[in-house]
Amino acid sequence: MKIAVLGTGMVGQTIAENLSTAGNEVIMGTRDPSKTVSRTEPGSFGRPSFNDWKKANPNVQVKSYAEAAQQGELIVNATNGTATMQALEESGADNLNGKVILDIANPLDFSKGMPPTLTVCNTDSLGEQVQRKFPGAKVVKGLNTLTAPLMLNPGMLKEEGHHLFIAGNDEDAKQKVTELLKNFGWKEEQIIDLGDITNARGTEQLLPIWIRLMGKLGTPFFNFKIAK
Numbered sequence: 001m002k003i004a005v006l007g008t009g010m011v012g013q014t015i016a017e018n019l020s021t022a023g024n025e026v027i028m029g030t031r032d033p034s035k036t037v038s039r040t041e042p043g044s045f046g047r048p049s050f051n052d053w054k055k056a057n058p059n060v061q062v063k064s065y066a067e068a069a070q071q072g073e074l075i076v077n078a079t080n081g082t083a084t085m086q087a088l089e090e091s092g093a094d095n096l097n098g099k100v101i102l103d104i105a106n107p108l109d110f111s112k113g114m115p116p117t118l119t120v121c122n123t124d125s126l127g128e129q130v131q132r133k134f135p136g137a138k139v140v141k142g143l144n145t146l147t148a149p150l151m152l153n154p155g156m157l158k159e160e161g162h163h164l165f166i167a168g169n170d171e172d173a174k175q176k177v178t179e180l181l182k183n184f185g186w187k188e189e190q191i192i193d194l195g196d197i198t199n200a201r202g203t204e205q206l207l208p209i210w211i212r213l214m215g216k217l218g219t220p221f222f223n224f225k226i227a228k
């Protein structure tokens with residue numbers, strides 16, 4: 001399958017590497033492909049530079065947002081939450097029309113330091129903003145409540161039966177995302193479908209507690225487990 005991964009940070013790299021290794025044609029979207037590929041500064045959290053990462057993942061193509069979105073049959077949004085609307089506008093509504101967008105972005109504003117605040121909350125969410133702006137796309141919010149390595153390796157936690165959440169208006173799109181998540185190693189019973197895209201408010205608003213838990217626990221390798 002041709003998959004566009006919009007975003008070149010830790011999430012974009014982790015997802016692109018996994019999907020490419022699994023045999024998909026992965027086209028990464030970025031503002032300026034040649035500038036991005038020539039980045040030699042180390043990545044965040046001890047990750048290699050983008051240039052080194054790209055050398056280790058020669059099959060992943062790096063293109064403009066518009067080219068990536070045009071070629072992708074499925075779109076993964078792994079752009080910075082404060083820039084998501086801009087990145088998707090650059091991608092082009094025509095290139096997103098009719099396609100599933102797995103939206104992993106969180107609308108976090110770090111401009112005033114830690115902890116960040118949400119740029120949208122309570123009565124709206126980034127997921128809804130994306131769905132409203134691109135009504136022809138099928139937005140599914142998901143994976144935004146987990147650190148990137150855990151998204152693709154739920155078994156890395158000793159504790160079993162932890163959960164992730166999805167939300168979106170289109171049932172078929174949520175089914176496609178569920179299949180993708182199962183390929184990442186998630187079991188169906190770990191995936192909680194909260195309902196329509198307004199439920200992105202709930203999962204994006206988990207980030208203030210997620211960030212505080214990371215500080216308290218001293219690690220990003222944890223997840224929510226819902227007990228009934």
Ligand SMILES: NC(=O)c1ccc[n+]([C@@H]2O[C@H](COP(=O)([O-])OP(=O)(O)OC[C@H]3O[C@@H](n4cnc5c(N)ncnc54)[C@H](OP(=O)(O)O)[C@@H]3O)[C@@H](O)[C@H]2O)c1
Pocket residue numbers: 006007008009010011012029030031032036077078079080081082083086087104105106107108143144145146147148149
């Ligand atoms: N890090 C995690 O473990 C984690 C977990 C869950 C959810 N998330 C969410 O996933 C998203 C990606 O996180 P990340 O840590 O991988 O990377 P990030 O640093 O939050 O975002 C990097 C991406 O945002 C793009 N970007 C930044 N400013 C832009 C602008 N003005 N216009 C267009 N694009 C712009 C960058 O474009 P260029 O490629 O052109 O530089 C890059 O592709 C975020 O929304 C984050 O909240 C992250």
